[in-house]
Amino acid sequence: MTSFEDFKSLVKGNRSCRRFDHTVKISMNELFDLVDLARHCASAGNNQPLKYILSTSEPTNQAIFDCLGWAAYLKDWPGPDPSERPTAYIVITGDHTISDKFWCDHGIAAQTLLLGARARSLAGCMFGAINIKKLKSVLDIPDHLEVKLVVALGKPVEKAAIDEVGPDGSIKYFRDENQVHHVPKRSLDTLVFKTFS
């Protein structure tokens, strides 16, 4: 049984992570376990149109790495050094032979598998900034699969802090002098537009 407080800790601990211990490998079995979580999620009209491409291979990981835009707001940071790169990837695609509409199924799936990774003390990051043409070429992805998200995974070596959005209203994340990654989150009262009780 997971209590609400336990689940809340899991969600709060599940920060987007971009630096990993490259010596800690993830097995293919672990990736299958994560996809199995996504398999049990809701899907619009129960269509289940998502298909997954999994990598634990160093050369394939490197090829995927080269297709991703890393941390747009950290202008001086081109992405993690080789020693801090993800050790596994899950590419989430939508299968057009099943449906032409994927709605937000990939968000539901990606969040669920990242929470599962977190429950195994791993961490990861969703990428929507993808060089899709290049990725389709290097992974030989057929045209009926539309790339929706890439999830990078590994053992985290990054500390993250959640801050309140300040008076300037900026939501840009930043790193402090101790390399802690700060993420400004909007306050709860600003997210709730209206209540009826």
Place this chain on the structure above:
Amino acid sequence: MTSFEDFKSLVKGNRSCRRFDHTVKISMNELFDLVDLARHCASAGNNQPLKYILSTSEPTNQAIFDCLGWAAYLKDWPGPDPSERPTAYIVITGDHTISDKFWCDHGIAAQTLLLGARARSLAGCMFGAINIKKLKSVLDIPDHLEVKLVVALGKPVEKAAIDEVGPDGSIKYFRDENQVHHVPKRSLDTLVFKTFS
């Protein structure tokens, strides 16, 4: 601490539910707790453009109910009887004054808050089949908020079973003679298109 097995149980227990005990109310505080979970989720570019409208009010719940398409595959079922209707709703909207792209943020948020509801022994269902014009009118939603999803919530009185997709390939859910809701899910091996290890 949530173990992987605990989390897997939570995910597997989190079935889309469409029949509830109408006598069990949900408090506005509980809805705020759920939105607070969504607040801690990843958001594309950390933009956090989602805004929430919350209802625990019976007349408002009824007005929202009338805007939703209930269980498309259950052709003979117009939706739950008054005694089995949801006792709360969370309407998830995207704020165009923040961004014009919401990507799959609403999927990430909806799944997270439904898992949180499940950890409190509640259940719910995401609705994309919404009469948006009517909903915007009855809740007086301004034009800068785009309705993305409605999440219905309550105490579940429905049993659900996960089945494998059969030889006919149908993914249509159905109810058996005992009113158990069966949801065919595709097998794990059919979801994984390719592996690199």
